Amino acid sequence: MTPEELFTAALGLGRQWRVAQCRFEGEPKRLELRLEHVPGEHFECPQCKALCGVHDTIERRWRHLNFFQYRCELVAKVPRTWCRRDGVHQVQVPWAREGSGFTLLMEALVMLLSAEMPVDGMADLLQETDTRLWRVLIHYVEQAQARRDWSTVRRIAVDETSARRGHRYVTNVLDCDGTGLLLMVEGRSSEALGCFAQALREHGGDPAQIQAIAMDMSPAYLKGAAEHFPQAQIIFDKFHVMLLAGQALESVRRQLQHDGAELKGSLWSLRGNVWNLSAERQKQRRALCLQYTKLGRAMTLRETLQAIYASPDQVTAESQLNWWCGWALRSRLEPFRALAKTVRQHWEGILAYFNTGLTSAAIEAVNGIIQLAKRMARGFKNFIYFRTAAYLRAARLKFELPVIN
Ligand SMILES: [Zn+2]
Known part of the structure; x- marks a missing residue:
């Protein structure tokens, strides 16, 4: 078996792709695997899935899991199909998500590490910029968040957190009965509850199903609850x-x-x-x-x-x-x-x-986790980073990731 054949098997490239060349490049040394698609193959049009001919190719590069201590990158000329119906489109490659500069396995590693360390720590460890890592986290967190089913949520708590001492507030909505943080929105106005009512509908629920809302005594939340959840009992926990x-x-x-x-x-x-x-x-x-x-x-x-x-x-x-x-x-x-x-x-x-049998335990727990998330997002340069860190830590998300084994 040649090294190329070995890497082709190890990467699980499917029958359309193979490793054509592997070499150590640059200083510090990194392993570069050049992939090529089998000549004469037709590829699926990403839009309609019909098999189409190749229009042209574009060279792309993906960071993969390290090979021992060496950084490893895949390079491939990715074909663009020409489809009668949909025109020219870049094909889906089996090792990476569209638009990502990481392979799927590398992304799985990033998600795995994110459970244990802050993003700047990961950036040091992986020798990556934090922007690139945040992009991965945001993608998987938003995808998992979008899939959540809130049809059984009955009792919620609304809570404000200051993003930084003294300014910029966010509102957190959480499930008092176990699924953790549901939603984080900017600001602490009555509209925060309007946002939750809207999100609830998008997650298979209905504002009428909410029986109780635990909250602090801010007039804004009271107003929001009266407008969007008029049937819910208000509880100051x-x-x-x-x-x-x-x-x-x-x-x-x-x-x-x-x-x-x-x-x-x-x-x-x-x-x-x-x-x-x-x-x-x-x-x-x-x-x-x-x-x-x-x-x-x-x-x-x-x-x-x-x-x-x-x-x-x-x-x-x-x-x-x-x-x-x-x-x-x-x-x-x-x-x-x-x-x-x-x-x-x-x-x-x-x-x-x-x-009501309600306890403050869920609120206190989520509140504590969000304080940690604040640290993970280091200084909250960006609301999306903070929200991503909070969902990652406090929302009990289920990710769809390739398994590293
Ligand atoms: Zn097509």
């Missing part, structure tokens, strides 16, 4: 209420610091739930709360609200929440007074959380 409580606590801390309290470096020991903190930070939290009584009061208010979310039923939750609002209003802590007012204004939606 635990995740978003606790986010507000965390922000109220942070306002109290900042005010104290502004008034001269020694709170430098306290941010992380005061944030989040005590059981997630190291022993050192738990100790620091206790000490600060004892030293600054306002901070102690704010912390107790936040933790009590958290505990109320463990209520066994809606009736219990309602009476406890009512009591909590009274306490917060008398607390002489302005941020918590404001929060109590907000809670009272959104009473029905907040209580709805307790009898």
